Ligand SMILES: Nc1nc2c(ncn2[C@@H]2O[C@H](COP(=O)(O)OP(=O)(O)O)[C@@H](O)[C@H]2O)c(=O)[nH]1
């Protein structure tokens with residue numbers, strides 16, 4: 001069954017609805033994805049601005065179904081690994097909730113990015129210039145799917161070790177992909193990175209509308 | 212030193228292992244072995260709203276249409292018992308009666324909560340929460356909001372570009388004012 005594309009539920013079979021949050025309308029939800037290699041600062045970035053303590057959940061489920069045999073034992077052992085996904089939430093004026101989802105950082109988890117990224121405003125690709133290659137999968141992924149993204153160089157020791165121009169040519173990203181320095185621990189820097197993502201998405205949308 | 216360039220032909224697997232051993236197979240039992248039936252396209256950021264009041268498990272099984280336990284008379288709202296599906300599969304019926312569904316209703320009672328947050332708080336994989344929430348929605352026990360991405364334009368709807376742009380503008384202003 002496809003999940004019904006309606007925000008209105010069927011009449012409550014289990015009884016009348018209870019008042020909800022003093023009748024407050026449901027928030028509009030949006031999300032931005034935070035990608036990058038292992039230990040590049042994704043969780044730190046999310047935590048620097050999230051209203052809630054960053055949460056972690058098991059996001060991966062294998063594509064196939066798990067069988068339960070007659071003895072009540074699970075017959076398929078392939079699903080013994082899961083992937084930790086971190087996320088946070090920011091409440092914005094106008095009854096808006098912005099979720100920040102961190103991607104698991106390795107190539108072999110790309111299959112679950114589709115799920116995380118579907119419907120996102122855009123993405124921040126965090127980069128540690130000492131391990132630049134770790135961001136290649138993320139850059140390739142967002143580029144190939146036409147998802148607005150920003151490359152944010154996390155300055156671990158508070159110093160920029162490489163010029164952004166060098167990083168740009170090493171990554172081979174076009175000029176319309178913003179490149180910025182950031183500090184995942186700094187709320188102000190994180191804020192600026194998110195602003196840049198939203199601006200990039202708005203430019204895309206405006207260009208698509210007129211062109 | 213300049214960083215070495217991105218090789219578009221392929222890249223190495225990055226860094227240390229991020230996988231963790233699953234604690235148990237129990238979550239898969241919860242959904243009767245189903246991992247992708249309904250709720251497939253339920254976004255992880257979709258908000259779940261509880262429409263019923265979970266019954267106190269200590270008060271014993273609630274009977275639909277009847278009050279259960281002391282204090283129930285004063286409660287005008289519905290007491291949660293396993294919601295009924297129009298055409299339930301055995302697996303779906305079993306999942307609605309389980310403690311995991313009850314937990315989802317407890318977590319969402321009185322506040323909107325995303326699928327991802329339910330998953331984190333209930334210690335259930337996202338895939339399991341999706342299945343259970345879809346069953347609960349079908350039974351009328353919860354309502355789901357945010358199924359359509361507010362920040363994207365729908366190519367089939369010419370007016371959706373402007374709507375999406377307005378949402379992005381609110382997000383931009385909101386973040387800037389933080
Ligand atoms: N000095 C410094 N340390 C950082 C910075 N960002 C992250 N870290 C540290 O790097 C480690 C990995 O960060 P984490 O956010 O968990 O990375 P993730 O794997 O991408 O989620 C943690 O110990 C952080 O405290 C930064 O900007 N500067």
Ligand SMILES: [Mg+2]
Pocket residue numbers: 042043044086102
């Ligand atoms: Mg992390």
